[in-house]
Amino acid sequence: MPKFVIEREIPGAGKLSEQELNAISQKSCSVLRELGPQVQWLHSYVTADKIYCVYIAPDEEQVREHARLGGFPANSVARVVTTIDPTTAE
Numbered sequence: 001m002p003k004f005v006i007e008r009e010i011p012g013a014g015k016l017s018e019q020e021l022n023a024i025s026q027k028s029c030s031v032l033r034e035l036g037p038q039v040q041w042l043h044s045y046v047t048a049d050k051i052y053c054v055y056i057a058p059d060e061e062q063v064r065e066h067a068r069l070g071g072f073p074a075n076s077v078a079r080v081v082t083t084i085d086p087t088t089a090e
Helices: 018-035 060-070
Strands: 003-009 040-046 050-056 076-079
Touching: 003 060, 018 040, 018 060, 060 076
Parallel strands: none
Antiparallel strands: 003 050, 003 076, 040 050
16 A cells, blocks of 8 residues: 655644644544545654654545545645665665
């Protein structure tokens, strides 16, 4: 199944409280249950003004549908081609 990185522009994201992040996470999980098991949220990285999310989904359309149903921005959706890490240099 393809993996996607979603860039969400959310001004002040890095200042969101634990409760706010919890509410966002709960909403995301609720939408994922509606969409079924073909769309999966792996994890997200929160920065000062953006959240970068990693999802597994059949296609970009499903990722964008999750964002639409959840009321989340999806400013950029990119399909992951491959991954590299320090072991790639060996």
